[in-house]
Amino acid sequence: MLKLLGLIAAVVVVVVAGILIYAATRPDSFRVQRNASIKAPPEKIFALIDDLKAWAAWSPYEKKDPSMKRSFGAVTAGKGATYAWQGDRNVGEGHMEIVEAASPSKVLIKLDFVKPFEAHNNAEFILEPKGDSTLVTWAIYGPSAYVTKVMGLFFNMDTMIGRDFEAGLADLKAAAEKS
Secondary structure, eight states: OHHHHHHHHHHHHHHHHHHHHHHHTSOSEEEEEEEEEESSOHHHHHHHHHBGGGGGGTOHHHHHOTTOEEEEOSOOBSTTOEEEEEOSTTTOEEEEEEEEEETTTEEEEEEEEEESSOEEEEEEEEEEEETTEEEEEEEEEEEOOHHHHHHHTTSOHHHHHHHHHHHHHHHHHHHHHOO
16 A cells, blocks of 8 residues: 555656646747727727726726726826726736827737736737728737746636637727717
């Protein structure tokens, strides 16, 4: 019986070591993006992204924790606009700042998470006119910390974040296409 337990322990150690070694070989950065065609001019869509207070109308993260604590900086739209949140396990805690706002084509955001784990990423919105519509691309990218690499072996981050982006883009589309 003792030999069997020793063998099981050795197998567990080898499997865990293999997982940790494999995780170390994963890419050092990540990017998740989704896009949607919205039948509205880029200026109208840009205004909903560039104004952090307008995110309540379309951001999927605003709906995940209705009791989330939110705070806005003195500037809420354009370069230098800031927003912080503190919520449950569904949204965590963090803050963001618009670091570039090129109307009506691009918004770049510095996105810092404190909880559930620390991460420093960028969120980017690109708006490209396409006839009477605008192609909106929402992306998040940044470095992959080792813990993120390990988590990525068990959870598909592209699918998890991608679902949220798809829902957010659908709500952004609904908000922008209102008359």
